Amino acid sequence: MIKSPICELCGIEYPVFQGGMAWISDGALAAAVSNAGGLGIISAMNAGADYLRREIAAARALTDKPFGVNIMLMSPHADEVAKVVAEESVPVVTTGAGSPSKYTEEWLAAGIVVIPVVASVASAKLAVRSGAAAVVAEGQESGGHIGELTTMALVPQVCDAVDVPVIAAGGIGDGRGMAAALMLGACGVQMGTRFLVAKECGVHKNYKDMVLRASDISTVTTGRRFGGNTCRCIKNSFARDFLKREYLPETTAEDVANLGVGALYRAAVEGDTKTGCFLAGQISGMVNKEETAEEIVRGVCAECELILNGSGKWVR
Numbered sequence: 001m002i003k004s005p006i007c008e009l010c011g012i013e014y015p016v017f018q019g020g021m022a023w024i025s026d027g028a029l030a031a032a033v034s035n036a037g038g039l040g041i042i043s044a045m046n047a048g049a050d051y052l053r054r055e056i057a058a059a060r061a062l063t064d065k066p067f068g069v070n071i072m073l074m075s076p077h078a079d080e081v082a083k084v085v086a087e088e089s090v091p092v093v094t095t096g097a098g099s100p101s102k103y104t105e106e107w108l109a110a111g112i113v114v115i116p117v118v119a120s121v122a123s124a125k126l127a128v129r130s131g132a133a134a135v136v137a138e139g140q141e142s143g144g145h146i147g148e149l150t151t152m153a154l155v156p157q158v159c160d161a162v163d164v165p166v167i168a169a170g171g172i173g174d175g176r177g178m179a180a181a182l183m184l185g186a187c188g189v190q191m192g193t194r195f196l197v198a199k200e201c202g203v204h205k206n207y208k209d210m211v212l213r214a215s216d217i218s219t220v221t222t223g224r225r226f227g228g229n230t231c232r233c234i235k236n237s238f239a240r241d242f243l244k245r246e247y248l249p250e251t252t253a254e255d256v257a258n259l260g261v262g263a264l265y266r267a268a269v270e271g272d273t274k275t276g277c278f279l280a281g282q283i284s285g286m287v288n289k290e291e292t293a294e295e296i297v298r299g300v301c302a303e304c305e306l307i308l309n310g311s312g313k314w315v316r
Helices: 007-008 025-037 051-060 078-087 100-111 121-128 150-160 175-183 206-212 237-246 253-259 263-268 282-286 293-309
Strands: 016-018 042-045 068-070 092-097 113-118 135-138 166-169 188-191 219-222 231-234
Touching: 016 025, 016 042, 016 293, 025 042, 025 051, 025 068, 025 293, 042 051, 051 068, 051 092, 078 150, 092 293, 100 113, 100 121, 113 121, 121 135, 121 150, 135 150, 150 166, 150 263, 175 188, 175 293, 188 293, 206 263, 219 237, 237 253
Parallel strands: 016 188, 042 068, 068 092, 092 113, 113 135, 135 166, 166 188
Antiparallel strands: 219 231
16 A cells, blocks of 8 residues: 555545545535545535535545645635634645635644645745645646646755655646656645546536546647746637637736636526636656545555556566
């Protein structure tokens, strides 16, 4: 069995995190992944305290294993949900879109393991100085908001730069990706797109079908023109129209930011294949069947172990 420092740090069986995906990663999915031995993560997204308390309660009703909450620090509700996770003593908090230093002291006092998601070495160093117990190094192969570096380039540089466990994310969907991440120095992996098609995932069926039908070239990035709001999503009418409007001479950065408002909700909740934004990673083309969270977690780890045990055949 694969064990790493992140397992002991988070109290989990397998070094596998489920990504915090807005409108997708709820208490039910998080509980299923945690019951499978990984770390399920609830997305606080742009919702307030009441929503998060309900999802934490839902997860605790379904599992007695550790789980986490992902907080998007740019959310207008960041302050209130930061208090919720402390009051609820959530075992692990992951963060994105900024530095969590404002909240770290309160979280650490509540016994929370703080693990920011970073897209650069500088961000990783800042996170560790602020008290992070580990970091998730996420490459631009991921779905959703992304940085500039690929996972292959980012992970080893972050591993060299910090003295805490590093979890690799972006472009990882099977045991091969996990084995590669471990060889780059990571202590575990985070997967989002793969868990989109978990049987316990309550996302709209049309969203799952978009991922299951995807090929290696089915995703595109929008929001690059002005920087800071780059997203990877599956190509559809919305994405093509976004790209066309984004690069019109008269389009402003504010216009680009407004183009995506409500689009993820339309995809994840309403299943609108034309005007919805279907965030998904470049590994979408590898995802070809719906499985339980347990089948995903244990299957990925078993394949990884098999690959690593057989790696000696390449060395003479």
